[in-house]
Amino acid sequence: MTSPQRPRKVGLDKLDGLELPAAADMHVHLRDGAMAEVVTPTIRKGGVNTVFVMPNLVPPITTVQHCLSYKAKLQVLEPNVTFLMSLYLHPNISPETVIEAKKAGITGIKSYPHGVTTHSDHGVLSYEPFYPVFSEMERQNMVLNLHGELPPSAGEDITVLNAEEAFLPTLLDLHQKFPKLRIILEHCTSEAALKAVASCGPNVAATITAHHLFLIVDDWAGDPHCFCKPVAKTPADRRALLRTVVSGNSKFFFGTDSAPHSAETKRADRFAAGVFTQPHAVGYVIDALEQGVEMGVLRAEEITRERLVGFLSKFGREFYQVPGESGERIVLEKPTGAVEEVLQSEDGRLQVVPFRQGKMTWGVRFKK
C-alpha cells in the first residue's frame, strides 16, 4: 500500500476535478444504535447518495415493520440519502411477506449462508424450503441478494478460500430454477465468480467492493482491519476484479460491503469480519484503480468517465430499477489528505478504524 510519505507516481491525475453523477453503493452495513450514528452520516462524504442497506442486525430484520422503522431511523440520521431496504432470508419470511414487502417499497431479500459471517447465526442451511418465497419474489420483481459462500459444514475441504467458488453451482442452479428472479452475487472476490456471473443471463449481476480491489490474502494475514468475508484471495483474483471494474460490463457494479466494527472488537482474541470503507467509498475505488495503473494491470486510458459512471452509479441503479442520482454531481479531487486514523461517536466511547487508515486517498465532494 502507498504510504502517505511516498510521493505519488503518475497515477490518474487526469481525473482531478472530474464531475460524476453521485455514486450508488449497493451493499452497506449501517448497523444500529451508536454505530449507525457514527456511520450513516459518512455516506455522502464517500460520494454516495443511494445505498442498499443490509438487514443483519441483532435480531435480523425479518418483518416489514422492523424494516420500515429501521429505515425511518436511518432517514433521520441522513435525510439526503436514498435508502433501499432489504429483509433477511429466514423461516419467518413467507410468500405473503414478499407481497407485503413489495408494497412497502422494500427492494430485496438478502441470504446469508448459516455461520459464514457477522450475524449469520440465523442464516440459511438449505435453499429448497425458500423456493416458494423465491417464486413470489420473481412475481413481485424483487431482488435476491446472495452472500455467495458455502459454510464450512458443507464439506471437510471447504475453507474461506474456496467457499465462494464452491457456492457458484448454487448460484447457477437458482438462476436456472428462477430465471426471471433478479439475483445479485454480493461482494464477489474471485475470478471464478466473475466468470460465473458473466456467463448468466441479464437477471444475474454482482457487486464488487472497494477493498477487494486492493487486498490479497497476505493483507489480512496480520491485519484485522483488512479481514472480511469473503476473504480477499489471490493476486490473480485481485487483478481480475480491477479489470472488471473498468470493463464496462453492466453486470458488475459498486457495493462497498462497508462493515464497521468497533476498534475494540477488532483488536481482540477473536476479531470480527468486516472492512469499514463508507467515508471514502468512491475515493478508495479511484485509489485502487490508480494502484492498478501503477502495477501495470490497468492502462490509464481504460479509466474513462463513462466506465466510472457505469460502475459507480449507472449499472447499479439500472439493475435495481431505481430512479437516478437526482441530478446530484460529485467532483473528484486528487489526494491531498489521508484517511482518518479513527472515527468515533460524539462521546468518544465508540471508535471505528477505517480501511487504509493514515494512507493518502482521493477526495470526493458534492458539487453545490
Add this chain to the structure above:
Amino acid sequence: MTSPQRPRKVGLDKLDGLELPAAADMHVHLRDGAMAEVVTPTIRKGGVNTVFVMPNLVPPITTVQHCLSYKAKLQVLEPNVTFLMSLYLHPNISPETVIEAKKAGITGIKSYPHGVTTHSDHGVLSYEPFYPVFSEMERQNMVLNLHGELPPSAGEDITVLNAEEAFLPTLLDLHQKFPKLRIILEHCTSEAALKAVASCGPNVAATITAHHLFLIVDDWAGDPHCFCKPVAKTPADRRALLRTVVSGNSKFFFGTDSAPHSAETKRADRFAAGVFTQPHAVGYVIDALEQGVEMGVLRAEEITRERLVGFLSKFGREFYQVPGESGERIVLEKPTGAVEEVLQSEDGRLQVVPFRQGKMTWGVRFKK
C-alpha cells in the same frame, strides 16, 4: 476445536499413563529479556528437555560470542534443559565463522528469507553468496535450518499460501549442490513440502509443529493467536501432516516453532506472526492426534508408543546427532485441565496468550 465443556469422546485414553523418553523440540523461539524469563521455564512443563533455539533476536545472532552469551542466559533460566544453539544466516557469517561456531558447539545456522516473518528484516535475498558458507558447513557437519518460504518480492503471484510450495525448488537445488549438508525444512505446512522432503536423500529432514496439526486457514482468519508463518493451509495439508506424524518416517520430527508475542502485540492493528505452544508442547501433539482420530483421519491403532517416541524424541536427536534424553522419562496424563488463559511475567506487565487458551489438553509430567 474442542471446548472444555464438551465431554471427551473415545479419543486416545489408551495413552493415559504412558511413559516416553523426554521430548526434543527442535525449533523454539525463547526470545530475550522479560519474554525469555516467562517462556524458558515452561520448556520442561511441555515434556521437553532438549531444544534447538532460534537466533532471530533483535539484533539477530550472527556471532559466536553473542550466541554463547545468549546460551548462558538461557541456561541460568533453566539449568535442566539442553540448549542447541544456532546462528542467523547473514553477510556477517563467513566460512571462518562456521569453523569457529563448530568449535564452540553451535549446532546449526538458520536462514530466513528476507521479510517473511518476525525479525526477518536481515534475512536472505539470494543464497548464492552463501555457497562458500554452505560448503564449510558441509565440511564441519553443521545443520542448515531453512525457513522455507519465498518472499513476496519473488513474484507477483507469491502469497502466504503458496510461498512454501514455491520455495521447494530452492530446497531441492541446495540439496543437490550440497548433498552432504544436513538440511532441515523447518515447520513444514503443506502436503507438497512433505512430499519434497520425503523425496530427498537422508540428509534432508523437516520439522512439524504442534499447531499445524490443528489449524487450517479458517482458524487464523479472525484469530491472531492462530496466525503464524508459514500460515496454516488447507484441510488436506492438515490431514497430510497428521498422517506424517504417525508414519514412522524418521525424516520428520517435532519442532514447535513456539513463538511468543505479548498479548498487546497480538491484539493490535497489525499483529505479529507466531503461535505460542511451549508450555504444552507434547500435550498439544497428543490432543491433535486425538482430534485426528475423532475426525477419522487417523486410527487409534496407528498411534503407538514407538511412533510417538520417534516423532517426539528419537528422530530429531538422531538427525542432530546429539546425545539422547539422558534417561529422563515423561508420563502422559489424559486431559483433566485446561490451557492457561494467559502466562505472565512476575510483575504482570508482560502477558502471553498460549495456543488453545481455555481448551482441555493432555497433561505431561516428568517422572521423578
